[in-house]
Amino acid sequence: xxxxxxxxxxxxxxxxxxxxxxxxxxxxxxxxxxxxxxxxxxxxxxxxxxxxxxxxxxxxxxxxxxxxxxxxxxxxxxxxxxxxxxxxxxxxxxxxxxxxxxxxxxxxxxxxxxxxxxxxxxxxxxxxxxxxxxxxxxxxxxxxxxxxxxxxxxxxxxxxxxxxxxxxxxxxxxxxxxxxxxxxxxxxxxxxxxxxxxxxxxxxxxxxxxxxxxxxxxxxxxxxxxxxxxxxxxxxxxxxxxxxxxxxxxxxxxxxxxxxxxxxxxxxxxxxxxxxxxxxxxxxxxxxxxxxxxxxxxxxxxxxxxxxxxxxxxxxxxxxxxxxxxxxxxxxxxxxxxxxxxxxxxxxxxxxxxxxxxxxxxxxxxxxxxxxxxxxxxxxxxxxxxxxxxxxxxxxxxxxxxxxxxxxxxxxxxx
Numbered sequence: 464x465x466x467x468x469x470x471x472x473x474x475x476x477x478x479x480x481x482x483x484x485x486x487x488x489x490x491x492x493x494x495x496x497x498x499x500x501x502x503x504x505x506x507x508x509x510x511x512x513x514x515x516x517x518x519x520x521x522x523x524x525x526x527x528x529x530x531x532x533x534x535x536x537x538x539x540x541x542x543x544x545x546x547x548x549x550x551x552x553x554x555x556x557x558x559x560x561x562x563x564x565x566x567x568x569x570x571x572x573x574x575x576x577x578x579x580x581x582x583x584x585x586x587x588x589x590x591x592x593x594x595x596x597x598x599x600x601x602x603x604x605x606x607x608x609x610x611x612x613x614x615x616x617x618x619x620x621x622x623x624x625x626x627x628x629x630x631x632x633x634x635x636x637x638x639x640x641x642x643x644x645x646x647x648x649x650x651x652x653x654x655x656x657x658x659x660x661x662x663x664x665x666x667x668x669x670x671x672x673x674x675x676x677x678x679x680x681x682x683x684x685x686x687x688x689x690x691x692x693x694x695x696x697x698x699x700x701x702x703x704x705x706x707x708x709x710x711x712x713x714x715x716x717x718x719x720x721x722x723x724x725x726x727x728x729x730x731x732x733x734x735x736x737x738x739x740x741x742x743x744x745x746x747x748x749x750x751x752x753x754x755x756x757x758x759x760x761x762x763x764x765x766x767x768x769x770x771x772x773x774x775x776x777x778x779x780x781x782x783x784x785x786x787x788x789x790x791x792x793x794x795x796x797x798x799x800x801x802x803x804x805x806x807x808x809x810x811x812x813x814x815x816x817x818x819x820x821x822x823x824x825x826x827x828x829x830x831x832x833x834x835x836x837x838x839x840x841x842x843x844x845x846x847x848x849x850x851x852x853x854x855x856x857x858x859x860x861x862x863x864x865x866x867x868x869x870x871x872x873x874x875x876x877x878x
Contacts, residue, residue, distance in 0.1 A: 491779045492523045496537060497552030499766055499800070500528035502730050505737075507799045515786050522779050530711050532653040541771075542566035549774040550783055553596045553767035555588055555837035556658070556846070561769075562590040568770040569593035573781040584788060585805050588767065588838065598765035599787055600802035601832070602730045603823055604659050605746040605761075609635075612642070612723040621747050625664070625691050628724070628750040632700035635723035644700035646722040647692070648708040649854055654846035655710060658836050659762060660726050661853065664688045666760030666833035667749035673835055678874040680849070680867045687752065689856060689863035696857050706854050718742065728764060732801045732819050746819050748826050760833030761826065766802070803827065841877055848873040 500508045512524040527548060529537065534552065541547035542564045553561075561567050571594045574581060581587065588596035606628075608621055616634040620627070632644025648656040662685075665672055670684035679685070695701055702708075702722050714731055716722045718738040726749060735742060748759050768787060770780045786792055794809035796802075801820040804811060836842045849870045856866040 490521055490523065491776050492525055493550055493776055493779055493783060494525050494527055494548040495550040495552075495783070496527040496534060496541070496548040497766070498529060498531040498534040499552060500526055501530060502734055503799050504733055508796075511787075511792065511796060514792075515783060518786070519779075519782055522782065524783065532709055532711065535653065545773050547771040547773060549771055549776050549780045551769050551771060553769050554655075555596065555598070555765055555767055555834070556655070556839075556842035558588055558595050558767075558769075559590055559838070559840050559842060562593065562595060565772055567593075567595045568772045568774070568777055569595065570597075570770060570781070570784070573770075573777070577781065577785065579785065583790070583806050583808055585803075585807050590838075596767040596769045597784065597788055597805055599768050599793065599805040600730075600766040600797045600800050601763050601805070602728045602765070602800075602802050603761045603763050603827055603832070604663055604726050604728055604749070605823055605826055606749055607717060607725050607727050607735075608745050608747060609717065609720065609723045610743045610745055612720065616723070621745070622750050623747075624750050624753055626753060629691075629695060629698065629700070632695060632724065633698055636698075636700045638699060641721055642723070643702040643721065644723050645695055646702045646708070646713045646716050646725045647695075647705050648710050648713045649705050649850050649857075650707050650709045651847055651850055653709050654843060654850040655764075656708075657846040657849045657853070658834065659710070659728070659764070660713075661688065661692060661849075662835070663726055663749050663762035664691065666762055666835070668751040668755045669757045669760055671835065677878055678871055680871040680874060681864075686863050686867050689853065689866055692853070693856060693863055705857060717744075726762070729801050729820065729823050730766075733799075744819070746822050746826070748830065759826075759830040761830045763832045763834055765805075765837075766800070845874055845877060
């Protein structure tokens with residue numbers, strides 16, 4: 464018997480094939496590189512991406528996650544080779560360099576085309592008029608104190624001034640037990656220690672490393688900071704390995720009861736709790752110079768977000784950026800991260816956050832955010848140059864004044 468295919472059946476089969484092919488073509492996979500996932504509660508960022516996918520059928524998101532330093536290197540390589548992910552997590556210090564490589568897309572046309580309300584975002588990081596980054600979440604950098612080590616050392620009052628910090632660091636140092644009062648990461652591979660762990664002392668006292676838009680490293684504020692850091696090192700209170708230590712290693716030392724105090728991002732609260740649930744710690748403002756009574760500058764860094772200039776899916780990438788900057792989603796994300804929101808209308812759930820966040824929020828309300836590296840040209844190069852001079856000072860090869868002077872010469876060449 465001969466089986467004859469009817470024309471109607473052919474039409475149905477063709478329509479089914481076409482529908483399947485069209486659906487397959489409509490699926491877009493966005494690659495999103497960031498360091499946020501390891502610092503958030505397990506599975507929480509993936510859940511937000513799943514919710515985005517449900518709200519945007521046909522768009523999938525692949526998370527490319529790693530530690531901060533690894534992510535920075537990956538983004539640098541991606542920018543240089545034209546293989547940058549569609550959506551990228553950004554540090555404000557990277558933006559100038561990435562712009563010089565034409566690696567980031569200008570989001571101004573995307574905002575205009577979509578009717579995006581610019582007044583809802585806390586800040587837009589621009590270079591040459593191009594909108595390159597939104598801060599999704601901002602984190603202050605207080606001092607974390609191991610309360611058990613402090614109590615064992617007889618530190619009954621947490622330090623508020625530099626002199627009190629030095630005394631507390633001395634008491635908490637027991638080199639024979641591999642236990643130190645403070646930790647300073649100055650790895651040249653990740654020179655952000657200059658920003659977070661050194662200049663933070665300057666900003667805390669309402670001071671500046673700049674004057675009239677130019678470097679002022681030879682001024683009293685920076686020289687005094689270097690002198691103070693040198694005094695901590697001369698007293699043996701800083702854990703060994705300063706020149707090669709990374710931020711990740713700094714946190715590990717604190718988590719494992721090897722250092723009593725560290726300046727660190729509030730973003731690491733979740734990580735610290737996960738690594739050592741029994742760790743008894745508190746957060747305090749970065750101590751200030753004697754007799755300072757003004758508002759304290761709070762070192763901060765942001766989880767920024769941008770879009771690759773080379774992405775073939777910029778329209779879909781912009782949808783993800785808008786989603787993360789929307790009021791409800793942003794509130795959810797920063798509540799999970801213990802951060803301050805990038806959407807000014809977002810209201811994080813402080814009640815359900817870690818108690819350290821509540822303390823940091825109180826610190827935030829009495830101070831102001833300060834980070835003079837954000838937006839500077841070749842910010843990481845500037846940090847590296849200062850890092851080199853600080854290391855020479857700590858090695859006894861030059862004085863604080865010489866370190867500041869040599870760094871000033873290097874910085875001026877970049878301005």
